[in-house]
Amino acid sequence: SMMYIFKTAGLGYAADGTPLPPDMQINPLLKAFNAMDYDAMTLGNHEYNFGHQVFTSTLRLSNNPILQANVSDDGQYGLDEVPVLPYVETRVGPESIRVAILGIGNHRIPNYELPSNIPGLTFTNPLDTAQQLSDQLRAANDIVLALTHIGFTENPNSVEVDENVDTNMGMTVSGLDAILGGHSHTNPAYGFGDYKYLPTIVAGPDNTPVLINQAYRYNNTLGEVVIGLRYNAKGFRYDVVSRAGRYIAVSAASTPEDPEIVDIAAPYVAMLQAYNDTPVVTTTVPIDALNAFTEETTAANLQADASVWELEERNGIPVDFHLSGAMTNRRVADGASEATPVLLKVSDMFTLMPYENSLVVMEMNGPQIKAVLERAYRNYYYYKYVPDYGGYSYYTTCMLDTNAGNQIIYRDTYPALPNGNNVEAMLVNGVPIDFNDAETFYRVSTVNYLAAGSCNFNDEGVSLWPLDQIVNDTQFYVRDAVINYGMEMGTISPQIEGRLVFNAAADLSSSVKTVADASGDGLAQIGEVLTYTIQLGNTGGISTSFVLTDSLPAYVTYVPESLTLSEGITGTITDNVLSAQSVTNLETGESVVIQFQVTVDVDALWSQVISNKIELTDQAVTYDIPAAEIPVDVYGIYMPVIPQVFTAP
Numbered sequence: 001s002m003m004y005i006f007k008t009a010g011l012g013y014a015a016d017g018t019p020l021p022p023d024m025q026i027n028p029l030l031k032a033f034n035a036m037d038y039d040a041m042t043l044g045n046h047e048y049n050f051g052h053q054v055f056t057s058t059l060r061l062s063n064n065p066i067l068q069a070n071v072s073d074d075g076q077y078g079l080d081e082v083p084v085l086p087y088v089e090t091r092v093g094p095e096s097i098r099v100a101i102l103g104i105g106n107h108r109i110p111n112y113e114l115p116s117n118i119p120g121l122t123f124t125n126p127l128d129t130a131q132q133l134s135d136q137l138r139a140a141n142d143i144v145l146a147l148t149h150i151g152f153t154e155n156p157n158s159v160e161v162d163e164n165v166d167t168n169m170g171m172t173v174s175g176l177d178a179i180l181g182g183h184s185h186t187n188p189a190y191g192f193g194d195y196k197y198l199p200t201i202v203a204g205p206d207n208t209p210v211l212i213n214q215a216y217r218y219n220n221t222l223g224e225v226v227i228g229l230r231y232n233a234k235g236f237r238y239d240v241v242s243r244a245g246r247y248i249a250v251s252a253a254s255t256p257e258d259p260e261i262v263d264i265a266a267p268y269v270a271m272l273q274a275y276n277d278t279p280v281v282t283t284t285v286p287i288d289a290l291n292a293f294t295e296e297t298t299a300a301n302l303q304a305d306a307s308v309w310e311l312e313e314r315n316g317i318p319v320d321f322h323l324s325g326a327m328t329n330r331r332v333a334d335g336a337s338e339a340t341p342v343l344l345k346v347s348d349m350f351t352l353m354p355y356e357n358s359l360v361v362m363e364m365n366g367p368q369i370k371a372v373l374e375r376a377y378r379n380y381y382y383y384k385y386v387p388d389y390g391g392y393s394y395y396t397t398c399m400l401d402t403n404a405g406n407q408i409i410y411r412d413t414y415p416a417l418p419n420g421n422n423v424e425a426m427l428v429n430g431v432p433i434d435f436n437d438a439e440t441f442y443r444v445s446t447v448n449y450l451a452a453g454s455c456n457f458n459d460e461g462v463s464l465w466p467l468d469q470i471v472n473d474t475q476f477y478v479r480d481a482v483i484n485y486g487m488e489m490g491t492i493s494p495q496i497e498g499r500l501v502f503n504a505a506a507d508l509s510s511s512v513k514t515v516a517d518a519s520g521d522g523l524a525q526i527g528e529v530l531t532y533t534i535q536l537g538n539t540g541g542i543s544t545s546f547v548l549t550d551s552l553p554a555y556v557t558y559v560p561e562s563l564t565l566s567e568g569i570t571g572t573i574t575d576n577v578l579s580a581q582s583v584t585n586l587e588t589g590e591s592v593v594i595q596f597q598v599t600v601d602v603d604a605l606w607s608q609v610i611s612n613k614i615e616l617t618d619q620a621v622t623y624d625i626p627a628a629e630i631p632v633d634v635y636g637i638y639m640p641v642i643p644q645v646f647t648a649p
Contacts, residue, residue, distance in 0.1 A: 067103020
């Protein structure tokens with residue numbers, strides 16, 4: 001909340017519009033950084049959250065070099081106003097040791113931000129960019145450090161982490177002595193994967209050791225790296241001969257506060273406290289998002305309703321419906337009831353919504369809406385049923401909710417994997433969206449994080465949301481929308497209303513195909529008639545249509561006009577292939593029968609068994625139904641008993 005309320009300090013006012021005195025017209029964190037006289041700072045991903053005006057007005061006030069080599073600007077964004085540099089070279093100590101610090105930032109910013117929020121910027125491959133500069137820096141310096149924000153190492157369980165990480169940089173980029181990283185919040189006490197502790201050392205491309213360290217997160221750890229050097233008189237430079245490091249835990253209990261920093265922070269802390277204590281709304285129910293990964297929650301419903309209200313009522317932007325999940329999995333106002341209502345404050349809003357997600361409105365047709373809903377179901381499925389969530393991003397925002405009056409109905413086909421047909425319907429004010437209608441467009445609101453393709457809403461980096469159909473790209477944040485909505489309403493009582501429905505899937509797996517021979521001896525004889533019976537039963541939770549194909553077994557010939565079908569099925573047998581499908585849905589607990597006859601051909605003598613399977617598919621699943629089999633009597637020819645009546649002479 002400190003960073004949010006003072007994000008516009010460089011513009012002269014707080015995020016709520018309160019004018020700031022001159023000595024507070026700088027972001028408090030940056031003011032502390034200036035006091036600490038850092039040698040360099042590499043940009044992360046959140047610096048890009050608020051657009052170029054906040055970016056430039058904040059960072060241009062830094063007294064310390066701001067780095068990121070793998071970003072370029074065509075002039076629209078204003079990197080040169082800061083300025084953002086690729087690297088910095090400095091001298092250290094009385095020996096005047098030459099140190100180069102190379103800044104490598106996060107290349108996935110376009111997956112987190114809409115194009116409108118990062119105009120003119122191009123983010124390039126971190127490892128390629130590092131290699132382009134490292135050898136150049138190596139030649140002119142004694143030490144080359146990479147200060148990065150790309151993450152520690154690869155995660156085989158995550159589709160969101162690629163090969164552009166610190167460990168791969170250390171192993172593939174020549175010229176580096178140490179990498180000081182961030183972004184992945186790797187705990188140095190445990191490391192990750194094959195790296196059981198931090199700092200760690202990897203072999204560089206020339207087998208030179210490269211030290212990698214990371215200081216965890218939230219200012220709870222200080223990283224320390226020690227590099228040993230020996231003067232090389234022949235080369236008139238210092239050679240790196242050792243690398244070591246450690247992590248130092250930092251806590252309020254064990255780490256004394258610095259008086260100068262306390263004085264810098266004091267006016268900001270006082271203003272923040274007053275802001276956080278601002279009353280917002282009274283609730284008569286807990287606001288709960290703990291299970292918002294896989295189900296409807298009061299918190300997600302509140303945020304969806306407030307988002308639409310903010311757009312329509314406060315800003316006159318029409319919206320047909322909202323699609324987004326809860327901003328995080330937290331719960332506030334525990335114990336709230338009609339008898340004991342709870343007053344929520346701004347601080348509670350930051351607990352529920354810690355991230356800066358802004359609202360965006362786009363026009364979407366039926367197929368586009370279905371595509372994002374199917375992806376939401378995939379998130380739900382992997383979150384609920386698969387260990388490690390299948391490697392997909394795991395956030396409550398990824399499980400789409402909708403605003404009041406609407407309903408999304410899913411077909412939960414577990415254990416069958418999502419197949420693109422798990423969304424049964426979406427009702428907008430009771431009217432179903434035609435998912436096949438590409439001509440009718442709805443005004444859909446969501447948040448910028450989802451629209452950019454994050455939360456798994458992308459295919460190979462391309463967002464599933466139609467970004468070229470955005471009609472309103474706002475800087476209205478969901479948290480602010482809930483604050484404004486709550487202050488307007490006075491009292492709220494969000495409920496679980498059935499906005500998200502997960503129906504148990506249909507289940508035709510109990511269906512069977514059997515075969516009976518005319519003689520009843522269980523053997524197929526040449527010329528004998530076999531009767532095949534297919535019984536289809538639905539033991540699942542919802543009704544379903546189905547399609548069935550049965551290629552008749554070899555060595556038999558269909559008996560014309562022997563096909564019989566239960567009511568509600570249509571089908572034919574042509575060229576020894578049965579094709580059948582439901583005319584009406586097969587209801588839960590209902591069963592239907594298909595029956596036909598064949599004659600055993602003489603070629604069956606060459607077979608031990610006559611066997612075949614049906615191919616059965618409902619709206620979501622293809623079933624593996626056991627084959628119907630009958631052994632062939634290779635020694636007999638079927639001779640039907642024909643009774644004959646003789647008249648006595």
